[in-house]
Amino acid sequence: MAVYNLSAEQLRDKMNKGESLFILDVRNEGDYEDWKIEGKTIESLNIPYFEFLDDEDVADDRLPKDKDIVTVCAKGGSSEYVAEILDGKGFRAASLDGGMKAWSQVYNTILVHEEEQLKLYQINRLAKGCLSYMIFSKGEAAVVDPGRHLDVYTELAAREGAKITHILDSHVHADHISGGPALAKKTGADYFVTTSDLQGTPPFAYKPLEENKHIHFGDVEVEVLALETPGHTPGSVSFFINKRFMLSGDTIFVGGLGRPDLGGKAREWAEMLYDTVFNQLNDLADDVLVLPAHFADLSEINEQGIVGERLGTIRRNNKAMQTTEKAAFTEMVAGAASTETPPNYEAIIAINRGEKSVGEEEATELEIGPNRCAVHHHG
Template sequence: MLEIVPIDTPTLGDRSYLVHDGTVAFVVDPQRDIDRVLDLAAAAGVAITHVFETHIHNDYITGGLALAARTGAAYHVNADDPVTFDRVAVRDDDVVTVGGSMTVQVIATPGHTFTHLSYALREHDEPVAVFSGGALLYGSVGRPDLLGPTHTHDLVHHQYASAHRLAAALPDTAALYPTHGFGSFCSATQSDATASTIGGEKRTNPVLTNEEQAFVEEVLAGLDAWPAYYTHMGPANTAGPAAPDLSTPRHADAEEIRRRLAAGEWVVDLRNRVAFAAGHVAGTLNFGIDGSFATYLGWLIPWGTPLTLLAETPEHVAEAQRELVRIGIDRPAAHATGTPTGWSTGPLATIPRATFADLAQVRHHRPVTVLDTRRNLEAAAARIDGAIHIPLHELRDRLAEVPYGEVWVHCAAGYRASIAASILAAAGRHVVAVDDAFDQAAAAGLPITTSTHEPALSNY
C-alpha cells in the first residue's frame, strides 16, 4: 500500500517527502541532513530508488545530490537548470516509473522560479497526489520575487497560470503536498493548514478563486523582505552540495572566546532569551535555539564570518549545527557548553527585560527611545506612536540611526527583540528588551497607529 511520509523542517517552514509502496521509495526535495530520510527509509524497510527536485531552492541547501550518491538513486532535476553535476534531466510531461505501482508525471509549473517543476503521482494509473514545491501551497503560492525585481512581474503571472494548470490537470480528490508554506519565507502569504486537496484549494486559494489581476495585486502587496542568506542558496544548489559534516566542533575555553570576540568574530549564545538576559558573556549575541535560529542568524551574520556556539548542552550545539548546515553554514569555528561563568574571563553582562505595560509606565516619567524591529509590513499594519522602526535584518547597518540613551526594543513576541538587544548591547548601548506580545501594547495604554493592511505573519 502506498504511503506518503512528510518530513518537516519547521524552523525553515519546509517539508520533504518520502513516498513508498512497501518495497521501493522516492524522495521529493530532501533537506541537507539526509540522515533523517535514510532513517525513515530503513525503518520502513524500503530502498530509495529516485530523488526528485521541484526547483533549485532559494531557502535551503538541498540534500538531493548527496542522497542520490548515498543510495544509488536516480536524481531528477529540470533539464533546463544549469547544474554542474550529473543528473537525470527531466522535462514537462516526462513520466517516471517507480517500482511496480507508482508513476510520476513531470509538470512544468514556472512561477516560483522559471524552471520550477511539480510531480503528479499515480498509483496503478490512478492520480492520487501532486508534489507542488512552491507552485501551489495551502491557501497561497510560492513568492515570485526571489530571482530579483526584474523578473517578479513575469513570474507572478507564471505562478497564476501554473496553479490553474495543476487545478485542471488533477482531480479534486488529489492530495496536495507542497514543499513551502509552513512558515517559510518562500511563501507569498501564510496559512495554518497542514493538509489539503486540489478540490480544497479550488474553493479557498486566492490564486484559484480570484481573477488574475486581483491575484497579482494581492501577492505583490504582501511581499516583504526575505533572508539575506537566500542569495547563497541558488549557487550552492546549482554546484551540487555534498553531505554535511555534523561532527562536534573544537572546544573553546574562556580565553579563546575572549580572543574571538576581540577579533570581531561572532560568538552566539544559544540559550533562551530569559537566561541570556540574566547573565551572558559581554559582546555575545543571543540567537536562541528555541526559535527561528538559523533563519535569523543566517540573515544577519556577514557571510563567512567565523562562528562560535555557546550552549547549555552538547545536544543544543548539535541541533544548531543541523540547522546551520541546512543553509550552508557548515562548520562552526568552535563551541563551548555549560554556563556563562565558564565562558567568560570577566563579570557577566545583563540586559533588563520588560513588558509593554512597563514601557507605558516609563514613558510617563522620562523620555526613552522605542525601537520597533519587526518587518515592514508588520510595522505598517500597527505601530507605537513615536517608535523608530528599523527591521531586525537592517539593524547592524543602521545602528547610527538609533539615538544614544535608553532604548526599549520590541518585536512581535520577544524573540527578535532579544537578538536586537544583544546587538545593541554589544555595541555599548543602554538597552531594555521588551519580552511581550505586541498585541498587549494597546491594552497597556500605549498609543498605536493602525492601518487596514493585514500584517505579515510572525510568531517571534
C-alpha cells in the same frame, strides 16, 4: 546542581504527544520576533538574557509554577544559565540543549497514506517549515525535496526495508540546502531536477525532469507525473502521484502561492504562475490532496499533524486562486511578494546549483531562520 537539559528531539516528542509546554526564550527581542519555537500546545514568552543579569527575579511573576518551562537561546549557553536561576527558585525548568541551532535541524516524520502498494510519508523540518516526502512501493523509495540531513531519509528507508532509487527536487530551493545530490551520491539513486533552474552545468549527475515526465518505480504503477508549474522559479514542477496526491513544491501551499520575486522578475514570473494555476492545474480534481514543500503558519497543520489540504478547499479559500483576471492576479501576487526574502537565499541557491560548496558549520548558519517562500492570500 546541574540543570536538566532537554534535547531538540525530546522537545519534538513532547509536542507530538500534545504536552502543554511553556517556552521562555531569552534571545534578543528582534531574533525572537523573527523566528521562534511554535506549536499548538506551546505558550511562549520572551525575556532577553541580559535582563536576568540585571535582576534574577525579573521573570518570577510571569512564569507558571505548575508547568514545565523550557528555556531557549541561540546555542544553549544563556538558556542553561537562566534555567539554573529558575530551578533555584523552585520552577520546573529545563534548558533546550543546543538552542535554536539544534531546533533548526529536527525533523518530524508522519505517515500520510498507506495502502498495499503505496506508503507516503511527510517529513517536516519543524523549525523551518520545510517539508519533504518519501514514497515507498515494493521495496523501492522515492525522496522528494530532501533536506541536507541525509540520515533522516536513509534511516526511514532502512526501517521500511526499501532501497532509495529516485530523488526529486521540485525546484532549486532558496531557503535550505538540498540533500538531493549528496543523497544520490550516497545511495546510487537517480537525481531529478529541471535544467532551467540549474542555469548551467552542475558538478553533479542529474536527470532533467523536462525529459522525464513519467517516472515509474515499484512493482505497481506508482506514476510520478512531473507537471511543469513555473512561477516560484521558472523550472518549478509538481509531482502528481497515482492521480491522487500532488506534491506541489513551492507552487501551491495550504494557505498561499509560491512567491515569484526571488529571481528579480516578480511580474514576469507572476504571469507564469497565473498560467500554472488557471491552465495547468485547472483540470485536476477537487479531491486531489495537495502536499507542499513548505508551510508558513501553524494553522496549515491539520489534526493529524499533516500539512496538506484538498485542492478544492484551497481553491475556495485562496483569494489569489479566485482572481481569474490575469492583470489583477499578477498585481496581487507580485505586489505581495515584495516582503522579506529568505535569509542568505542567494548563497543557498548557489550551493544548490553546485556553484559553491560549504562545510557543515557554515551550512547550519546559512539555514538558520524561517522559510519565506510563500505569498499568503487568505480570503
